[in-house]
Amino acid sequence: MRSLVEGVAQAIADLRIVDPSQWALRLGALAALLLAAALVTGMAPFGSPQAVLLTLVVLLLGLLQTARPDADAGLVAFCVLVIAVVIAGPLGAGATLALAALLMVSHALWALAASVPAHGVVRRGALAATVRRALPALGIGLVAGAGLLALAGAGAAVPAWLMIPGVVAVVVLLVLLLPRDGAPPAPRDPTAPRDPAA
Amino acid sequence: MSGSAQPRVPSGGVRTPAGPPLRLRPTPAHTRAVVAGGGAGAIAVLAGRPDLLVVVLPLLVWALLAHAALLLRAGAPGPMAEPAPVLRLGTDRLPEGGTVRASVHVAPGTVAGVVLPPRAHAYTTPRYATAADADAVSLSLTVRRWGNYRIGPVHVQVADAAGAFRAQSVLGPLDLQVTPDSPILEAPVDVPSVIGISGAHISRRRGPGTALADVRPFQAGDRLHRINWRVTSRTGTMHTNATFSEQDTDVLLVTDTLVDIPPLPSAPPESPSSLDVTVRASAAVARHYLAAGDRVALHDLGHLIGPVRAGTGPRQLRVLTDALSRATREIGSGRAVRLRTVRTGTLTVVFSPLLSEPVIAQVGDLVAQGADVIVVDPLPLSVGDASALHGRPERRPDGRASDRFWAEAWVMRRLLREQIVRELRERGVPVTAWEGPASLAPVVLSLMAAGSAPRIRRS
The missing domain is CATH 2.60.40.10 (Immunoglobulins)
Structure with missing residues (x-):
């Protein structure tokens, strides 16, 4: 019982030292993810058992990602939402673009929150640099996406013979963009002797 | 980038x-974008669902732009x-x-x-x-x-x-x-003895200076610009002004770094320890007398600060403050580095809590060699303060009663120390606690007055 109380007290103490800028980034990312889940459920997150399940799973994964922005829980949450869209069927042009924007916003905010520990201050310069990089990606993605949806809506069907090159293109893109190395290395010990061959 | x-x-x-x-x-964010984007893109192509590709298109563009920026940066x-x-x-x-x-x-x-x-x-x-x-x-x-x-x-x-x-x-x-912080002392620059050649202190000897000592008849060898024409015209005999000579003196700071007594836990935060008071008070006294043009040296009875040879001027102040700031808080072997000789008439300020025999013996040696000694007590006021005792044992952090009675022990130690302080005062050595810039003034003045007072001699 005593260890439980101490654990809770330690958790409260850890929450108290989180900087307000970190609260804003992480809760903003979580809010965007939850709003994306609501979009997938047709703005009825508790309208059906499936919607409730989806909302709770995304909420849990979002909380894990909020606590540790470098974790893979956010990736699982993205995959859950994509699978939900596959099962539920097309959402409509506006909802699809909004979903894309919300996922991008949560992704960018978590990426910035991971730049410093939770008790660290994220200053305006860092936020401005992130916005300058994220906005063009969002704009290009939404414009291209709107064009793609317009083509699909006009009845332009993808020929069957494009399937194989299309899959190959996706695989090549994956190979090009996927990270080749593991997690960043541990900080180098400045007192350790340097390897002259390195 | x-x-x-x-x-x-x-x-x-x-x-x-x-x-x-x-x-x-690459960061985990990069991995999320690529895996989610690539996976959804593959499903979109296989299932013929362009809306899935639209959902992850910003993430893929984000990753592509990051790669492009990396490759194109100059x-x-x-x-x-x-x-x-x-x-x-x-x-x-x-x-x-x-x-x-x-x-x-x-x-x-x-x-x-x-x-x-x-x-x-x-x-x-x-x-x-x-x-x-x-x-x-x-x-x-x-x-x-x-x-x-x-x-x-x-x-x-x-x-x-x-x-x-x-x-x-x-x-x-x-x-x-x-x-260390060296506040400006609210004290005169007077010293009991002047032993130098030229300086800011008025000595008892007659010689070139600015302080008027006497008006006497003119003698062969007197300077013409010293002639007092008013007295000369009144008396009809040439008279001249005689002055006191102005000299400097040696000031020796003796620091006791053999012990560092911290304040009690009940003291306010950032309360100084005895070593803190020693360092700050030494810097303040050094600054005070260096500003008056005197020579200031430092001798450390412990091993934390090290000796500093006598010098004058702003450069000496910088040398002293550098030596004081280099002191660490590691307590050494406890063996005192005794000062063998000191010039008679040197104003010696000893910063010591007077807790060890070698230091007390050193004070006696300095007095015996003719130095004008002042002892400044840096012991924190909270240590040995009987008013803080409340008759109950102290509590440890886990709530249990402590079996150590540090507060009571320090009260007894301070009472024992009072006898030593009394004996020093009877021998003409003022002992004063450091309480800020006004600490030294009454002590210096009393030392000058006590210079001719009778002292107890042990037979």
């Missing part, structure tokens, strides 16, 4: 040397390399209570996250010394206590603006010297 180049570091201050370039690695040391960050301190020497800016500079267009380890008696802004910013991250460090500080090592995480690639580095440490 578009337009990446070397970090722009302002001139001045001290900085770490430029290190080798850092190797960039001035970079390599496609996956980033110039090493640089740690800079605004200054390497600071007065007690001063503030210095510590900044980490990275390549333009890059975001840096910085973690500075905490140091005792040093307060940072922001509070936990952790921040992220673009191009340069600045932290303010306010140091409350004298000494040598090592700022760092600083942990730095360098990332592109999107957060798709990052590298880590450790910088420093850099040394920062904090000199």
Whole structure:
């Protein structure tokens, strides 16, 4: 019982030292993810058992990602939402673009929150640099996406013979963009002797 | 990281040397974007669902733009390399209570996250010394206590603006010297004995000076500009002004660094220990007499500060404050470094809590050699304060009663010490507690008055 109380007290103490800028980034990312889940459920997150399940799973994964922005829980949450869209069927042009924007916003905010520990201050310069990089990606993605949806809506069907090159293109893109190395290395010990061959 | 180049570091201050370039690695955010985007894209193609591709298209574009920025940046040391960050301190020497800016500079267009380890008696802004910013991250460090500080090592995480690639580095440490606070003493610069050649103190001898001693008849050899024409015209005989000569003196600071007595836990935060008071009071007294043109030296009975030879002027003040600020808090072997000889008439200020026999014996030696000795007591006032006792044992952090009675023991020790203080005063050695800039004035004046007072001699 005593260890439980101490654990809770330690958790409260850890929450108290989180900087307000970190609260804003992480809760903003979580809010965007939850709003994306609501979009997938047709703005009825508790309208059906499936919607409730989806909302709770995304909420849990979002909380894990909020606590540790470098974790893979956010990736699982993205995959859950994509699978939900596959099962539920097309959402409509506006909802699809909004979903894309919300996922991008949560992704960018978590990426910035991971730049410093939770008790660290994220200053305006860092936020401005992130916005300058994220906005063009969002704009290009939404414009291209709107064009793609317009083509699909006009009845332009993808020929069957494009399937194989299309899959190959996706695989090549994956190979090009996927990270080749593991997690960043541990900080180098400045007192350790340097390897002259390195 | 578009337009990446070397970090722009302002001139001045001290900085770490430029290190080798850092190797960039993809971040978990990059992995999320690529895996989610690639997976959804593959499903979109296989299932003929363009809406799935639209959902993840911004993420894929984000990852592509990050790669493109990495490859197209100018001035970079390599496609996956980033110039090493640089740690800079605004200054390497600071007065007690001063503030210095510590900044980490990275390549333009890059975001840096910085973690500075905490140091005792040093307060940072922001509070936990952790921040992220673009191009340069600045932290303010306010140091409350004298000494040598090592700022760092600083942990730095360098990332592109999107957060798709990052590298880590450790910088420093850099040394920062904090000199003790030396308040201006509210005391006269008078000394009991003057033993130098020329200075600011009026001696009892007649000689060249500015203080009028007498008006006497003119004698052969007297300076013509000293003739007192008013008395001459009234008496009809040539008279001249006689003056007291002005001399300087030797001031010797003797510090007892054999022990460092901390204040009781019940004392206010940042209360000084005996070593803190010793260092600050020494600096204040040195500054006071160096400003008057006297020669000031320092002898350390312990091994923390080291001896400083006599000197004058602002340079000597800097030498003394440097020596005082270099003192560490490691208590040595406890064997006193005795001072063998001292010039008769030297004003000797001994900073000691008078807790060890060798120090008390040293005070006796100094008096026997003819020095004018003042003892300044740096023992914290909270230590041995009987009014703080409440008849109940102290509580440990776990709530149990402590079996150590430090407060009571110190009360008894202070009572025992009172006998030593009384004996010293009976021998003409003033003992005063250091209570700030006004501490020394009454003591100096009483020492001058006690110079001719009878003293108890042991038969």
